[in-house]
Amino acid sequence: MELIAVNLIDGLVTGLLLFMLSAGLTLIFSMMGVLNFAHASFYMLGAYFAFQISVFLGFWMGLLIAPVIVGVLGALVERYGLRRVHQYGHVPELIFTFGLALLIEELVQFIWGKSAMPYEIPEILQFTAFSIAGNAIPAYKIFMIFTSVAIFLVLLYILTRTRVGLIIQAALSYPKTVEALGHNVPLVFMGVFGVGTALAGVAGVIAGPVLSTFPGMAFVLGSIVFVTIVIGGLGSLGGALVASLIIGWLTTFSKAYNVRMEDILNGIGFTTPDPIWDSAWRDLWTLTSPQIADILPYILMVLILVFRPYGLFGKRQA
Amino acid sequence: MKNTTMRGLSAALAVAISATAVYAENIKIAFIDPLSGPFAATGNQGLATFKFAADELVNKEGGVLDGQNFEIVAFDNKISPKESLIQLQVAIDQGIRFIAQGNSSGVANALTDAIDKHNRRNPDNQVIFLNYAAVDPALTNDKCNFWHFRFDANADIKMDALTDVIAADDGVEKVYIIGQDYSFGKAVAAAAVKFLGEKRPDVEIVGNELHPIGKVKDFTPYARKIMASEADLVITGNWGADMLNLGKSVLENGFEGPIYTYYGAADGITAAFGESGVGSLRVVGEGQINPPVSDRAAAFVTGFKEAYPDTDPAQPRIANVVEMLAKAINEAGTATDMAQVAYALEGMEHDSIWGTKLKMREIDHQIIQDVHIQAHTDDVQFDYDNSGFGLKAEDTVTMAAADAATTCKMKRP
Numbered sequence: 001m002e003l004i005a006v007n008l009i010d011g012l013v014t015g016l017l018l019f020m021l022s023a024g025l026t027l028i029f030s031m032m033g034v035l036n037f038a039h040a041s042f043y044m045l046g047a048y049f050a051f052q053i054s055v056f057l058g059f060w061m062g063l064l065i066a067p068v069i070v071g072v073l074g075a076l077v078e079r080y081g082l083r084r085v086h087q088y089g090h091v092p093e094l095i096f097t098f099g100l101a102l103l104i105e106e107l108v109q110f111i112w113g114k115s116a117m118p119y120e121i122p123e124i125l126q127f128t129a130f131s132i133a134g135n136a137i138p139a140y141k142i143f144m145i146f147t148s149v150a151i152f153l154v155l156l157y158i159l160t161r162t163r164v165g166l167i168i169q170a171a172l173s174y175p176k177t178v179e180a181l182g183h184n185v186p187l188v189f190m191g192v193f194g195v196g197t198a199l200a201g202v203a204g205v206i207a208g209p210v211l212s213t214f215p216g217m218a219f220v221l222g223s224i225v226f227v228t229i230v231i232g233g234l235g236s237l238g239g240a241l242v243a244s245l246i247i248g249w250l251t252t253f254s255k256a257y258n259v260r261m262e263d264i265l266n267g268i269g270f271t272t273p274d275p276i277w278d279s280a281w282r283d284l285w286t287l288t289s290p291q292i293a294d295i296l297p298y299i300l301m302v303l304i305l306v307f308r309p310y311g312l313f314g315k316r317q318a
Numbered sequence: 319m320k321n322t323t324m325r326g327l328s329a330a331l332a333v334a335i336s337a338t339a340v341y342a343e344n345i346k347i348a349f350i351d352p353l354s355g356p357f358a359a360t361g362n363q364g365l366a367t368f369k370f371a372a373d374e375l376v377n378k379e380g381g382v383l384d385g386q387n388f389e390i391v392a393f394d395n396k397i398s399p400k401e402s403l404i405q406l407q408v409a410i411d412q413g414i415r416f417i418a419q420g421n422s423s424g425v426a427n428a429l430t431d432a433i434d435k436h437n438r439r440n441p442d443n444q445v446i447f448l449n450y451a452a453v454d455p456a457l458t459n460d461k462c463n464f465w466h467f468r469f470d471a472n473a474d475i476k477m478d479a480l481t482d483v484i485a486a487d488d489g490v491e492k493v494y495i496i497g498q499d500y501s502f503g504k505a506v507a508a509a510a511v512k513f514l515g516e517k518r519p520d521v522e523i524v525g526n527e528l529h530p531i532g533k534v535k536d537f538t539p540y541a542r543k544i545m546a547s548e549a550d551l552v553i554t555g556n557w558g559a560d561m562l563n564l565g566k567s568v569l570e571n572g573f574e575g576p577i578y579t580y581y582g583a584a585d586g587i588t589a590a591f592g593e594s595g596v597g598s599l600r601v602v603g604e605g606q607i608n609p610p611v612s613d614r615a616a617a618f619v620t621g622f623k624e625a626y627p628d629t630d631p632a633q634p635r636i637a638n639v640v641e642m643l644a645k646a647i648n649e650a651g652t653a654t655d656m657a658q659v660a661y662a663l664e665g666m667e668h669d670s671i672w673g674t675k676l677k678m679r680e681i682d683h684q685i686i687q688d689v690h691i692q693a694h695t696d697d698v699q700f701d702y703d704n705s706g707f708g709l710k711a712e713d714t715v716t717m718a719a720a721d722a723a724t725t726c727k728m729k730r731p
Contacts, residue, residue, distance in 0.1 A: 003546055010538045114359045115586025116562055118705065128572065135545050136572030210570070211536060212563050212590060220535050255539035258527075290540075291499070294533055 002133035007256045008249070013141050015248025016148035020203035021221065022228040022240040023155065024196030030172055030235025031192050033090060034082065037097040040225055041104035042197040044218040046070045046204025048108055051119040051213050059122035059209075067201035074197025078190045101218065109215045116214040144206050151202065152241065159237065168192060172235070227301045233314025242312060247297045254293040261287035344389040345382065345653045347372070347416040347448070347643075348409035350402055350429070353394040357558075359585045360421055364451070364633055365392050366626045368418065371640040374621060375671070382647045388640065390418075397421060399428035406432055410445060415656055416643065420451025420470070420633070423502065427454065427461060434463040437656070441731075444656035446663075450639050455505065458684040462726035465656070467663055467683045469639045471604050471718060473502070473555070473580075477509035478722065479689035479715035480578055480602045484551065485517035492524045494549035496540060496564065498531035498556055506555030506580070524549050532560060537567035544568055550575050557581035562590050569594050576600050583694065584632035589703035591694060599694035601709055604674070604687050605634025608698040608710040611673030618671060619700045630702045637671050638685075642678070657731050675717065682726035689718040 025039045049069050050062035085096045121140045129139040159165040171178045171188050179185045232239030262285050273279035349368055352361040372388035381387045393405035402425045419429055426449055437444040447466045453473045484490055495510050497503030507526055514521055524547040556564055561581055576598055583601045591599055610616035622631045650658035665680040674688035691713040698708035
């Protein structure tokens with residue numbers, strides 16, 4: 001029972017981290033129709049910049065400065081890269097971001113090398129917040145939860161309650177009309193891209209110390225972010241949040257409990273073949289949930305695409 | 319003007335020719351390992367150690383035979399078995415007779431087969447395989463051959479030594495085994511279960527688990543399971559990012575017992591663990607760096623750090639490879655008749671710079687040496703990753719697994 005509470009917290013942390021990445025990605029997609037393959041690379045840049053800054057100025061300055069640098073970089077990429085490619089259609093845009101992802105990974109390896117960086121949790125957060133039945137919950141996890149929730153609330157407020165949010169929402173659906181009303185829509189696009197990548201940067205800064213800062217960190221998270229926004233519904237912030245949490249809990253619980261396929265199949269009424277190693281279905285019978293935990297989100301995505309192609313919270317689109 | 323160019327060219331040519339004339343005397347060792355891509359850090363570290371050991375332990379001591387020097391020639395195999403076979407052919411075509419390789423047992427399996435075949439077909443042009451790190455037990459069992467020599471303790475020997483130390487600790491009641499889901503991870507788990515069952519049948523194995531290799535973002539759920547199982551210690555064969563992330567996650571979530579690893583040090587891992595690994599992280603392996611066993615060993619490490627400040631001699635056995643090869647060539651009196659050199663190398667006993675006795679077993683060409691359980695600590699003379707932390711020998715199993723059985727049936731020329 002206590003373990004369930006612990007796993008709920010762990011899954012929440014994973015989910016919220018995923019949300020910070022997918023929030024930016026889904027915003028960018030809904031605005032420009034571009035799937036930004038380099039999004040996870042900006043997450044990696046955030047971690048590396050923050051590590052470098054933390055060496056000189058400490059963790060907290062890294063948390064403040066690194067996302068800003070990443071955001072500015074993102075805005076520049078939009079202004080001088082994507083905007084030029086935009087006129088040639090979506091495929092060149094996709095290829096552009098894909099190339100950018102490879103380029104960033106190589107650059108990171110070139111500058112910082114291939115080994116993991118000693119990026120550490122700040123000392124002030126190096127204690128156990130509380131324990132549930134002997135399972136320590138590090139204070140840093142609580143810090144991660146609060147940071148991401150705060151960011152979600154701020155985003156929600158800006159998008160729904162302010163004038164800027166109004167213009168962004170309007171530019172989402174009717175860019176031509178908004179432009180005709182005298183708003184600078186390309187500037188809005190650049191801003192959204194910058195903020196989206198800065199969000200990824202924040203995720204990198206706070207994930208770097210716990211998930212380790214190494215050149216493969218973008219690759220490990222890259223595909224799961226797309227799965228999240230497809231499940232949540234492309235362009236929906238609320239959908240991204242719900243999907244992130246579902247994925248976080250789904251993977252955490254299936255890793256934490258050794259559910260065996262054999263038990264499930266027996267429960268349905270199949271009998272275990274004997275001897276099991278001669279059976280053609282051997283691999284299926286010997287599966288355990290931790291082994292397939294990381295593909296469960298992909299299975300969920302396929303199911304969503306079959307039964308609700310526009311995602312959980314997506315608007316039906318042509 | 320043209321005249322000057324011509325004169326300059328011919329001068330350069332003359333220098334080049336005389337240079338080749340000098341180098342022709344060198345005994346070349348082909349180093350075939352990843353020098354680019356994700357495993358480049360380990361490959362380059364091995365290359366640096368080989369170069370330094372060849373210069374320091376052989377060339378500066380006057381070389382072998384009548385003053386011939388060792389020269390390390392690097393080939394990048396991108397850790398692909400296919401690419402390795404191409405590089406092997408290139409090396410052989412360049413007249414190189416000694417092949418050193420270590421990263422990935424998959425590559426070693428491909429190379430040992432190819433070298434065996436090559437040597438049977440080309441008796442005048444044979445080569446010797448110096449395996450300095452590939453630890454798949456099969457290489458000195460079912461797949462053994464006369465030309466392959468392993469200088470690292472294989473996975474079974476390491477586990478044998480590790481379980482000796484665990485078995486001696488009466489406080490141990492529950493053990494958790496976790497590894498990457500592929501052949502090596504499974505081999506480690508199987509060896510742990512086997513040896514623990516023999517030596518301490520009362521110890522309960524509370525977890526034996528494989529996770530996807532290189533794909534796990536967050537090890538927290540695994541760490542929770544380990545905590546929930548109330549294990550006294552954790553054994554893992556993980557390497558690279560999987561090693562670092564698993565270890566950090568387990569420690570962060572409150573585990574305080576020892577974590578026994580095969581590859582929990584150097585190449586950034588030591589620095590990334592830092593203070594958090596002290597008291598828990600252990601590495602089983604050969605080669606005692608701390609405390610240094612002799613002035614000679616200390617001088618070797620100091621000299622290496624001066625020559626290559628960004629890397630560490632984290633594979634100390636490479637010094638043994640170089641010294642034993644030099645000794646074998648001197649004993650055989652030839653660097654061209656490989657069968658003679660191989661006969662000199664098998665059965666050789668040698669005193670390592672790292673303080674252990676070395677014996678290359680005739681029966682399977684597996685070296686027998688002291689295996690250490692080393693602790694991650696800041697109480698060291700020589701650190702890794704310039705981090706202030708390093709490995710210090712804590713327990714030593716003398717001549718580990720010296721009488722271990724082998725299935726090797728070696729055919730000798």
